[in-house]
Amino acid sequence: MSEHVTSESVSQPEREREPLSGGRPVLEAEGIVVEYGRRPALRAVDGVGLAVAAGEVVALVGESGCGKSSLARAIVGIEKRKAGVVRLNGDDVPTLGLRRRSAAMTGMQMVFQDPNSSLNPRRRVGDQIGDGVRAALARGDRGSDPADWLRRVGLDPAMVSRFPHEFSGGQKQRIAIARALAARPGMLVADEPISALDASTQTSVAALMRSLSVEAGAGMLFISHDLSVVRRIADRVLVMYQGRVVESGVTETVWQNPLHPYTRALLAAIPLPDGAGRLPVAPAETDRAAWLDDVPAALERTTV
């Protein structure tokens, strides 16, 4: 039943807001390049910049292999950046190494795609959410009760003493979200957090993430290839193709009037629930060539 409430709270008008309204962004990324391998290196992310303001949900969409996850991991610092800077509240985000993350950097948390590998199978979920609480305390932020976080993500607070294997995939993802939010991050990066879940769970988890992060005043970078979910929860959207952002702007603007051919193709690929059972036509090779085009007008769109 709380599912229902959270879905309802993400009503259309609430999202109609100006991007980056006032203040400095929580997260700024400039010219990010990620490469894999050597001779020839595969350039997964090719000079992407983005900014996320407090309380804002920015979605990153694109096909598999376009560099969404690489970008997310580079932003958080899990992946080494070949070039570019990432700043969290003005501080440089270092690559995750052997050194312990500073308290300031625990202000950025991540939710992973696979809920089954996100939680330590040998520790009680309450303990793991407690890690988030301790991170918040170490930063001088308010503490909280792990059981309370379980309630907030729609689970029974009495489940704190259970182990991860006692939960379903959707429930595990909720616990991972609870752990991330318990650290009271200013920035939450979610790397396809709903793609491993079934259709009925996807929407509710996505809505939950939005309502909780907005409520906490945190910025969220939400990566997904599910455009219908993105439309419901994101304030702004970045469309990525072959390591580059090809279109960006207010979600509804991009949705109503896509300018880049790739965005058009993506939107055309959403099956219509009209009962006719038609499947979208697969794009031709000639279309793919057109997607590499630059359409300057498609970037940073605020108006239709």
Add this chain to the structure above:
Amino acid sequence: MSEPRSPRADPRDGAPAGPRDGVQAGMLDPIEAAAPRWRRPRLRLGRWSAPLGILGAAVAVFWILIALLAPVIAPHDPLAQDLPILQAPGEGTLMGTDALGRDVFSRVLWGAQVTIPLALLLVVLSVLIGAVVGSVAGFFGRAVDEVAMRVTDLVMAFPTVILAMVIAAALGASLVNAVLAALIVSWPSYARLTRGLVLGLRSSNYVVSGQLLGFSAVRSLGRDIAPNIVGPVLVLASLDIGTAILLLSGLSFLGLGAKPPTAEWGSMVSDAIKNFDAWWIGVFPGLAILTVVIAFNFVGDALRDALDPKSATIKGGGTTL
């Protein structure tokens, strides 16, 4: 055995039998939420119904009890040379006497006190050294990993027993040196195993999540990694107890371990070579080695099947080994 062996079919698993992806189901159903039907995960006895595992455990416990109770139950002083020499079993003593008039039965009992604790100590030390070196190598990588792994390569490049012989001979014949030599040849396998497991886990999402929450390396290793690798390491350790007993007895057999008067199974077997007609001098300590090694191997196999069902041998007919 007819009880369900599939982990999924096992009702004791504690998983809800209803809809699995039950976020909604679990939340909307107050009865299901109210009734805690789970149990703490534990080694399930069902998996232990492997008959050979039970038998092995029984024999191992039997030998450990003998090691503890040897002073009480041995009919003679194992070192006293006061019986008729080369007496066959049954003529006054259970297992006969050796060339110096010592009671073989008493010596076999006392021998348990020498070999089993030393083998256990050897395995524990190997696990500790190997786990520490492997964890550090796997977690920190780079130069540390390179150095640690090249050292293990160096040790593993030689045949285990021969290298242990060489080291024991160089150190001088004594039980402590035999254990030391065995330790030097046996820790690398634990280091390799641990390193591989740590390497696999350190980039896993939950370890990364911990690091993003500000975990130090020590905390990541201790909280997130160690609990998830103890299982496989313990399995290898339990399978290694038998090997350790063989290695230590083998070194003693070659005269590189226990010194002559000590009642040690390996050296007792080597005594038998000088009196080949008196078969009982060598056969009984030999049987002791055999039964202890097999017992610990059965326990190790059963433990592996219980902790790591993936590598379990054919299940079904009730035999797990």
